[in-house]
Amino acid sequence: MYYLRRLRSFNICGKLLRLFYQSVVASVLLHAVVCWGGSISKTDLSQLEKQIRRASSVVGTRLDSLAAVAERRTLQKLEDILDNTRHPLYIVISSQESRWSLNGTLIDLGSDYRRHMSGGSLIIRNLDKDQDSGMYQCTAFNTLGSILSRRASIHFAYLDSFKTQSVRSAVNVREGQGVVLLCGAPPHSGELIFAWIFNEYPYSVQQDSRRFISQETGSLYIAKVEPSDVGNYTCVVNNTVTKQKVLSSPTPLVLRSDGVMGEYEPKIEVHFPDSVPAAKESVVKLECFALGNPVPEISWRRPSGVPFPSKVKMKNSNAVLEIPNFQQEDAGMYECIAENRRGKNAARGRISYHGKTEVKKIFFKAVLLFL
Incomplete structure (x- = not known):
């Protein structure tokens, strides 16, 4: 990281900074991630992700998270094994079978012409709102055991x-x-x-x-x-x-x-909830608007005194505060202030950070296709 910052101080272009990150920094941080990525502790994962975010700010572009790299490389490794019939794990992985359930009930593929499986994927044709809405899960199993996929849901707009x-x-x-x-x-x-x-x-x-x-x-x-x-x-x-x-x-x-x-002091009519959950890398939008005479001016601040990073945007005459690519350091208390010459009022709320679901092991790739 030290050398990455030094390179940036010499005004090296972003393309070369990314190349240095991939060839030096990432090769150290993510070495053999296929082996340990599924069993890393939350503390160690948090520390490594923090280093990647720091590198992102230095390079000036978004870099893949550890979880994304681990999943991509693991899936590539599985595909390489399946393409090599002489690999010691080929028979184990190729003998894998899959079952799909809808709302906890096993799907009977023999009784429904609209649904069939292909390579572990569930393919549904002519989607029906009444029959196909709900929560799907795949169970993959082989001679070594079984594993349950994350849930996938279908909602009809x-x-x-x-x-x-x-x-x-x-x-x-x-x-x-x-x-x-x-x-x-x-x-x-x-x-x-x-x-x-x-x-x-x-x-x-x-x-x-x-x-x-x-x-x-x-x-x-x-x-x-x-x-x-x-x-x-x-x-x-x-x-x-x-x-x-x-x-x-x-x-x-x-x-x-x-x-x-x-004339009367501002009355805040639109304000965000007291508690706002936000997922990692999501776009968070907070609304705040007040009635008043004269027309109130809207401003935002963090009661902790921490200044807003440059990515934060104020829109619609400051009535909307937008935080793109939400990260853990963006969590905390936010305050909206409405003010005119008759007085001022404020509304506060806390944004809480929720990281992506941690995946302990990746043994297969199950895909749900909707046609």
Whole structure:
């Protein structure tokens, strides 16, 4: 690692830094990983992964984790054994058999023409929502014993239509007041993206410091209502998996005639939970938005005083904090602050780190194919 840092200090290009890492650093850290990668302790694994992350920051690109390298090399070793009939382990590995279960019940391949096995893989044709939804597991066994695979699940994405198609009840507010227009997404499965139409297509609501569309709730938040906001609002829901799109009934926004709302301190209406679990290398997004007059300004900080790394991004006028490639050092307490000249309020929550499932042994490669 010392020499890797020294090379970077001489402004060596990234390609040469990666070459040095692979030929020197990785050859030491990952030597014979096929032999010990499945039985390494959690403490040792954490230390080695930490070194790889440090190397990643020096090289300036994401490097494969120990688990990824161990799995790739182990599978390659198994494939090499299967290609060599003279290898001492060829008979043991080639005699392996596999069984598949669905929700804990063994799948009877003889009674279902849609399902069959090929090289240990379960192939399903003409997927059926009622018959094929659930949790799958493969059991591989040979003369030395058996092993159970990790679980694989099938969930069918869908998006129903909104039930009510008539115009929704009008929302009456005073000028200067904050308001929340509820979307109320219909029954669905799969990731959703929300947008709002103002009056009629293609005029969509543009997000800024005064207006925010939560991708968690789908609701539209207007921090401080102005006369130009009067009109009809329609929630648009898109399913990213099925590519379906449904529209709600319009919600009229009407100004009350009993005066203008005076100034008041921020009221946080959108905030992340007190506890947010985050998987290693995932993208974490925290939302925070407040109603208020004047329009509140949103800022973020870590109460521990640790500054945000350069990878952290603030979006939608700071209403969204995004942490790409989440790592253990990103875990901890985060705070959102909404402030205007009338005062300020804050919301806090803790992001907890969850590493990928540790794989102790890899004896086979079981693949679930969906056709």
